[in-house]
Structure formats: structure tokens, C-alpha cells
Amino acid sequence: MKLSKSLFLAFAGLGLFACSNEDVVENGGIQGDASVRVHISTDALASRVGESTLETEDVEIQEITLTLTASVGGKEAGPFTSIEEANxxxxxxxxxxxxxxVSINDGKATMTLDAVQTGLAAPMFAEENITAEDYDExxxxxxxxxxxxxxxAYLNFSNISHDDSEGACWFQTITFDGLxxxxxxxxxxxxxxxxNSWAEASANTSISDAIGADWKTGGPWAGPYSYNVFPGKPILTLCYSNITVTPDRVWVDGPIKGAGYATVKDYIVSNAADLTAEEQAGLGINDEGKITEFKAGYVYNFDGLKVPDKAIGNTIIGAEDVNVVAEVSIKPWKLVDGTVTWN
Known part of the structure; x- marks a missing residue:
């Protein structure tokens, strides 16, 4: 999935008015009729790492819900399908x-992952107390x-393939169950x-995709395989079954006979040196160019992951010390070439 364009949530000045016909507005003891107006700032969205030159991607606004808490007349309004309608x-x-x-795309103060819709329809949320200091006489x-x-954060993995450039395939049979x-x-x-296994993970479809293909065909499996995740560093894990190896290889079966795994060790941004220190920090990149945390509000694209046989181990942590080249692009909701390493 190629993500480009500009992400700036262009909702400057979303307005909402709450009018009171009462003689007294109880908040702060202010007298007379009053209105309540919301101004949604886009500062945190339009430039998440200062004067960044990284490309951006639009957030899809599917619905906006406004919620006013008040002594009289407080309620939820919406959902609205456009900024104009909410205005x-x-x-x-x-x-x-x-x-x-203000809730955008069903964003809440605290969310669960199964409530997040995968894709660019980013859940967003903001809430503020109304005080007398907000009042203009x-x-x-x-x-x-x-x-x-x-x-x-929004993660995309596409064009995953079996890398057989280092010689004959190690396996006589091997099925790519999913990731x-x-x-x-x-x-x-x-x-x-x-x-601890594909059987456990595949039950959660918000963080898994089933493939069920013969790995020896080489792919690529185009995808994209897309996941919205809370800030952190989850591990991309590829799962295999029905593994038998060639006579010149020895395969030690894991807890499930014939099961294998390949796991990412590091997500490496190869052009991290081209980014400012502020951009690196904003993207969750350390001084070695490795992503230490996927940050909320960014799209991370991994395109062209080639997996060699030696990356596939018989436990859930995969094999060790194997580098796999990938194209990485990062967008706020930002473009970086990079690599990953497999365990």
C-alpha cells in the first residue's frame, strides 16, 4: 500500500455553540445568556516533529461526536460525517x-485495541474542563x-517473500500460515x-492475518497487512507449519511438530542521519537509526520484506542474527528508507 499526500486534518475552527436562556450561568457565577464554543487546534497534527519535510497522509474522518457536560442541557451530539455538519x-x-x-472516529479517553478500526480513520480524542477563564464578557x-x-500508530507490511538467493531451499515442505x-x-x-503460537495469535484478527500458502513458491505476498497499534515496539512474527527439511539439514521440532517462526529483531531507518534530532525523537528513532517505539499519529510502511531460510527458527522468537532488507516509509499520519533485522 503506497501512502502519500498530506495528512493535515484541515478542520480549523470547528465551531459549536451552546446557548442558555437562563438569567444566570452557574459556572463561575457569570450572569446572563452564554454560549459554549470549541476550537479544535491542528498544531499537533500538521507538524508533529517541528519543521518536518517528511510526507504526510490524510486522516479519514468518518464521524465526529461532540459531548457537552453541563448542569442543564448537556448531551452528546452526532455522529456528524463532515466538519461542515458539525459546525x-x-x-x-x-x-x-x-x-x-470531541471524539473523532470513535476516539475515547482510554481505548481498547479491538475497538480501533484498522486504517487511516485514526481514532482521536480531546476533552477540556470549561472554566470562567474561558469566558468572554x-x-x-x-x-x-x-x-x-x-x-x-498505523503499520503496513507488504510484499513479503521467500529469499532463496543464498542457495537451495532448506525445506522440503513448509506452509506460510500467516503473520x-x-x-x-x-x-x-x-x-x-x-x-506463544500461531493458534493463539490468529484468534485475534485485529493483530493477525492468515495466509495458508506454500512458502516455497516464493511469493511475494503483496498485502498490505495493516495494524493499528498503541505506542510501543510490537514484534512482527511470521508463522509456518508442515515443516520438513532436506536430508542435509537438521530441524529440531518445537512444542508443535513442524512449526516455525521468523521474527523481526530491529526496525532500522537507514536514512536516519538525514533527519533532525527533533524528527528522530518524534519518530521514535535512536542514535543507531533503530525504531525504539512506534509513535501514535504516524504511518510506518514496510515494503519488500525478504525472509531467508535461516531466519526461520523452531520457537516463537525465531532464529538469530539475520538481516532482512525492507523499504520503510514513515508518515504523520511521515518518508524514510530503512531495514529490519530478524531474530
């Missing part, structure tokens, strides 16, 4: 406004600044979850 909505009969929230309006935040992200957070505040 036209007015909360009426409001008194004592307390809190204002001249216009009798509360103006609340909201900065919606991304919840997930999954190991060590993911299933909820925003949770610790990472580790799967």
Missing part, C-alpha cells in the same frame, strides 16, 4: 457548562481550545500481551 450544530438550553469533548461566549490526539504482531498492548493502559 452547524448548536447546543440549546445550556446552563452551567462544565466540560467539552463582550461576546458572552466560552471558547474552549481542544487539541485532539492520535491514539495509535501477527506479538507484544502488543490490547488496551491503551495495559502491559504488552505475548502470544
Amino acid at each position: 452547524e450544530f448548536v447546543f440549546k438550553g445550556v446552563r452551567g457548562p462544565q466540560k467539552l469533548a 463582550a461576546s458572552k461566549t466560552y471558547t474552549v481550545a481542544l487539541n485532539p490526539e492520535h491514539k495509535t 501477527f504482531m506479538n507484544g502488543v498492548k490490547l488496551s491503551e493502559d495495559a502491559v504488552s500481551t505475548t502470544y
Whole structure:
């Protein structure tokens, strides 16, 4: 999947008005009718790492929900399918406004991974308390600044293939069962979850894709295989079964007879030196060019992963010390060439 273009959520000035016909607005003791207005800032979205020259990708806005908490008239409004539609909505009969929230694509204050739709429809959320400091006496309006935040990173893996450039294939038979992200957070505040087999991981379709093909055909398996993940460093794991090796090879069977795995050890950005220190930090890259954490709000593209036989081990951690070249592009919701290493 080739991702290009510009991501800037162009919703400057999303407006929402909450009017009260009461003589007294209870919040802060302010007298007279009042309105509540939200201004959604795009500063955190349009330039996530300062003056970046990295390419960007549009967030798909599928729905916007506005939620006003107030003594009188507080409610949820929406879903709206466009910025224009949300701009036209007015909360009426409001008194004592307390809190204002904007949810984009079903974003919540705290989310679970199974509630996140895979793709560019990024879940985003912002919420602020309404205080007397937000009130303008001249216009009798509360103006609340909201900065919606991304919840997930978006990972794409495409054109995965069997690399047979180092000689004859080690295997007489081998089936490519599928791939999954190991060590993911299933909820925003949770610790990472580790799967020990393809049978366990494949039950969670939000972080796995089934293939079921003869690995010796070489592929490529185009994909893209796409996953939204909470910030962290989950491990791409390729799973195999029905493994028998050629007479000149020895294969020590794992817990499940004939099962094998190839796992990514490092995600390496080869042109990290071309990025500023601020960009490297924003993208989760250390001084060796390795990604230490996938950051929320970025699209990470891995295209052309070639997997040699020696990358496939008989345990869930895969084999060791094998480098596999991949093309990596990173977009906020940002373009970097790079490599990965396999365990």
C-alpha cells in the first residue's frame, strides 16, 4: 500500500455553540445568556516533529461526536460525517457548562485495541474542563481550545517473500500460515500481551492475518497487512507449519511438530542521519537509526520484506542474527528508507 499526500486534518475552527436562556450561568457565577464554543487546534497534527519535510497522509474522518457536560442541557451530539455538519450544530438550553469533548472516529479517553478500526480513520480524542477563564464578557461566549490526539500508530507490511538467493531451499515442505504482531498492548493502559503460537495469535484478527500458502513458491505476498497499534515496539512474527527439511539439514521440532517462526529483531531507518534530532525523537528513532517505539499519529510502511531460510527458527522468537532488507516509509499520519533485522 503506497501512502502519500498530506495528512493535515484541515478542520480549523470547528465551531459549536451552546446557548442558555437562563438569567444566570452557574459556572463561575457569570450572569446572563452564554454560549459554549470549541476550537479544535491542528498544531499537533500538521507538524508533529517541528519543521518536518517528511510526507504526510490524510486522516479519514468518518464521524465526529461532540459531548457537552453541563448542569442543564448537556448531551452528546452526532455522529456528524463532515466538519461542515458539525459546525452547524448548536447546543440549546445550556446552563452551567462544565466540560467539552470531541471524539473523532470513535476516539475515547482510554481505548481498547479491538475497538480501533484498522486504517487511516485514526481514532482521536480531546476533552477540556470549561472554566470562567474561558469566558468572554463582550461576546458572552466560552471558547474552549481542544487539541485532539492520535491514539495509535498505523503499520503496513507488504510484499513479503521467500529469499532463496543464498542457495537451495532448506525445506522440503513448509506452509506460510500467516503473520501477527506479538507484544502488543490490547488496551491503551495495559502491559504488552505475548502470544506463544500461531493458534493463539490468529484468534485475534485485529493483530493477525492468515495466509495458508506454500512458502516455497516464493511469493511475494503483496498485502498490505495493516495494524493499528498503541505506542510501543510490537514484534512482527511470521508463522509456518508442515515443516520438513532436506536430508542435509537438521530441524529440531518445537512444542508443535513442524512449526516455525521468523521474527523481526530491529526496525532500522537507514536514512536516519538525514533527519533532525527533533524528527528522530518524534519518530521514535535512536542514535543507531533503530525504531525504539512506534509513535501514535504516524504511518510506518514496510515494503519488500525478504525472509531467508535461516531466519526461520523452531520457537516463537525465531532464529538469530539475520538481516532482512525492507523499504520503510514513515508518515504523520511521515518518508524514510530503512531495514529490519530478524531474530
